[in-house]
Amino acid sequence: MSHTDINLNSPNKALGSGSLAEVPAEGGASGVAPVTLPPGLTEEEAEELRIELTKVEEEIQTLRQVLLAKERHASELKRKLGLSPLSELKQNISKGWQDVQTSNAYKKTQETLSQAGQKTSAAFTTMGSAISRKLGDMRNSPTFKSFEDKVGNLKSKVVGGRANGGGPQSPGDSPNPAQDNAPF
Numbered sequence: 001m002s003h004t005d006i007n008l009n010s011p012n013k014a015l016g017s018g019s020l021a022e023v024p025a026e027g028g029a030s031g032v033a034p035v036t037l038p039p040g041l042t043e044e045e046a047e048e049l050r051i052e053l054t055k056v057e058e059e060i061q062t063l064r065q066v067l068l069a070k071e072r073h074a075s076e077l078k079r080k081l082g083l084s085p086l087s088e089l090k091q092n093i094s095k096g097w098q099d100v101q102t103s104n105a106y107k108k109t110q111e112t113l114s115q116a117g118q119k120t121s122a123a124f125t126t127m128g129s130a131i132s133r134k135l136g137d138m139r140n141s142p143t144f145k146s147f148e149d150k151v152g153n154l155k156s157k158v159v160g161g162r163a164n165g166g167g168p169q170s171p172g173d174s175p176n177p178a179q180d181n182a183p184f
Contacts, residue, residue, distance in 0.1 A: 037046050078088075100106050138144050 037043065041049075139148075
């Protein structure tokens with residue numbers, strides 16, 4: 001690719017070797033229907049605008065070609081440096097996360113969530129102590145005392161019966177040791 005200096009301020013911007021004579025004229029001769037002119041625009045002004053439009057479109061094409069060449073050159077440099085798209089993505093994500101963390105919105109959100117967490121923790125602590133207090137009050141209530149006494153009596157009957165030898169026997173506590181050697 002030959003590098004030519006392009007002066008974007010010159011009247012012949014990006015025309016290269018061609019000239020306007022190579023550009024097909026719009027009108028009846030090229031097979032395109034004549035364009036109706038907007039009100040207040042003369043034929044000469046319309047022709048100047050068409051020429052300017054052609055120049056701008058050629059500039060755009062030239063700039064696309066230059067950009068494509070620059071992108072190829074940049075990717076070649078990245079390849080030589082060992083930069084892969086994955087490493088670039090990691091760097092972009094890391095930088096993006098740092099930008100997010102330093103943003104005012106993130107700081108305000110983090111502060112708000114921290115305060116909400118502290119308030120929630122305090123609420124749970126208050127609720128836990130209230131439940132503990134209610135359970136303590138319930139344990140001292142006559143209904144609970146009566147239930148506790150009944151459970152205690154039942155427990156002493158079950159556990160006390162075993163201690164006296166009168167409780168239920170388990171299969172391993174058989175009085176006949178000959179049965180322990182049974183073939184089953």
